[in-house]
Amino acid sequence: MxxxxxxxxxxxxLLYNGFGRGDYHAGxxxxxxxxxxxxxxxxxxxxxxxxGMSLALVSDYELPDFTVVDQMEEDNTVKFxxxxxxxxxxxxxIIPMKQYNTLCVSTQAGCRMGCRFCETARSGFKRNLQVxxxxxxxxxxxxxxxxxISNIVFMGMGEPFDNFDNLVRSIRVFNDQKxxxxxxxxxxxxxxxLVPGIRALAGLGLTQLSLAVSVHSAIDEVRSVLMPVNRRxxxxxxxxxxxxxxxxxxxxxxxxxxxxKGVNDSQEAAAALVQYLVPLKVRxxxxxxxxxxxxxxxxxxxxxxxxxxxxxxxxxSGLFVIKRWSKGQKLMAGCGQLSTRT
Ligand code: SF4
Numbered sequence: 095m096x097x098x099x100x101x102x103x104x105x106x107x108l109l110y111n112g113f114g115r116g117d118y119h120a121g122x123x124x125x126x127x128x129x130x131x132x133x134x135x136x137x138x139x140x141x142x143x144x145x146g147m148s149l150a151l152v153s154d155y156e157l158p159d160f161t162v163v164d165q166m167e168e169d170n171t172v173k174f175x176x177x178x179x180x181x182x183x184x185x186x187x188i189i190p191m192k193q194y195n196t197l198c199v200s201t202q203a204g205c206r207m208g209c210r211f212c213e214t215a216r217s218g219f220k221r222n223l224q225v226x227x228x229x230x231x232x233x234x235x236x237x238x239x240x241x242x243i244s245n246i247v248f249m250g251m252g253e254p255f256d257n258f259d260n261l262v263r264s265i266r267v268f269n270d271q272k273x274x275x276x277x278x279x280x281x282x283x284x285x286x287x288l289v290p291g292i293r294a295l296a297g298l299g300l301t302q303l304s305l306a307v308s309v310h311s312a313i314d315e316v317r318s319v320l321m322p323v324n325r326r327x328x329x330x331x332x333x334x335x336x337x338x339x340x341x342x343x344x345x346x347x348x349x350x351x352x353x354x355k356g357v358n359d360s361q362e363a364a365a366a367l368v369q370y371l372v373p374l375k376v377r378x379x380x381x382x383x384x385x386x387x388x389x390x391x392x393x394x395x396x397x398x399x400x401x402x403x404x405x406x407x408x409x410x411s412g413l414f415v416i417k418r419w420s421k422g423q424k425l426m427a428g429c430g431q432l433s434t435r436t
Contacts, residue, residue, distance in 0.1 A: 098226035131237025202252025255291020278302035312370035364407035
């Protein structure tokens with residue numbers, strides 16, 4: 095029994111099938127383990143008069159098989175490293191916002207999408223994360239590091255749609271009110287543009303969930319160099335999937351655009367982006383490129399002036415723009431800087 099992979103209904107069903115019990119004990123079990131981080135759940139009052147079941151559950155209970163082995167903090171942004179059972183390392187980042195903390199979770203150890211500017215891509219692909227390894231990052235952030243987290247962004251290491259089934263299962267486990275209790279509207283899935291994944295997520299009808307898409311250039315030749323995924327799913331194919339995506343009436347697609355000096359920061363690039371986004375309901379996140387550990391000499395970040403100039407070109411055309419000077423650059427926790435090589 096691995097509670098990091100189960101919803102309340104499933105736990106309740108398991109207790110019913112095995113012991114003729116149900117919601118009362120399932121709620122207690124999730125409260126002790128998921129909300130309080132107490133693996134010694136059999137001491138909870140609900141189990142006092144159910145010692146037979148308690149013993150059986152304890153022997154069937156799987157402790158999380160991962161460990162937080164390192165954590166670093168800068169400006170209240172915390173990056174932590176988790177060592178998995180097979181020696182793989184993954185990174186997660188806790189980002190302070192005005193009223194709450196957001197946890198950026200990884201869905202893969204490494205990534206096979208090969209984006210040119212990305213530190214994760216350079217460290218190669220190891221494997222998909224299992225559901226409990228994804229949800230375990232929130233478990234650790236809350237119960238090991240003691241942080242209050244109310245938002246989740248699937249924006250850490252890996253392409254979430256490349257691990258689709260485990261992603262969707264993790265979303266459902268995160269959302270469980272008796273367990274992690276993160277509202278769908280407080281979760282964002284970020285993709286580099288894997289169109290089948292966008293369409294598959296759309297088919298689930300989770301319209302409260304936010305979708306973020308890394309565009310980085312609205313010119314196919316440039317985007318294909320930055321992001322090999324564009325050769326499989328070029329810009330027009332991506333835009334058709336985004337146009338079809340079922341959005342809740344007050345929600346937008348977040349377009350991520352990492353500004354790289356001399357590559358995608360010109361007025362022509364801004365005009366192409368405006369034209370590309372015209373039919374879509376979007377907000378644009380502009381992010382200054384973060385050079386990684388061994389940065390590609392072709393790529394450099396932009397200064398504040400260039401960032402402001404690019405933003406004003408977009409805003410003059412009516413786009414809503416959010417400028418993000420990445421938090422946590424020094425501790426390599428900024429966008430595109432997570433790595434399995436820690
Ligand atoms: S930017 Fe995202 S999708 Fe692209 S290689 Fe890095 S982790 Fe993978």
